Amino acid sequence: NAGVTQTPKFQVLKTGQSMTLQCAQDMNHEYMSWYRQDPGMGLRLIHYSVGAGITDQGEVPNGYNVSRSTTEDFPLRLLSAAPSQTSVYFCASSWGQGWTGELFFGEGSRLTVL
């Protein structure tokens, strides 16, 4: 039962470096999303996707890019990392576009930008 898989679990970057956080789900979910979790701020939506080829911005999209070429994968790219992007990142998925049920979360990716 893989569910939602995120890699890497931990990453340290220097300011200005780029990287991609990977997210894959094996539940055939149409809806996928990325959140960042910061102390006292809860979870904030970065980007989301309602199906392959369709993405949209959330609350805090600046500094992040996403693409959705397949149903299974939804990578999050940091083009030029900044210390303000130090956070724990969660990928989550759910059923179809109109579904209002459960979000399934990955275990998180802890990113530190020096």
Place this chain on the structure above:
Amino acid sequence: AQSVTQLDSQVPVFEEAPVELRCNYSSSVSVYLFWYVQYPNQGLQLLLKYLSGSTLVESINGFEAEFNKSQTSFHLRKPSVHISDTAEYFCAVSDRTTSGTYKYIFGTGTRLKVLA
């Protein structure tokens, strides 16, 4: 746009005592509400949800929440907590976008610490 407010950032409570974690949301025509729980170093898990029907919803481990439309609230309660309930609890709302899809908005979370 929808917003979710969790008024208490931390709630300490003694074991076997009752607890209420508060959640308020901004008004909307259609509201779908959720409580998620996050144990240390883990992702979030669904605790319970309100989509329609009975305004009182329950989880399998003794938590319950009541949807109150007039007060735009969805408070989480448990009559008797255990040490194992120590975790962070997030209230969330499913917000319909202008394109007809949904996105989930979370509150800032409440840390429940159960004391022996």
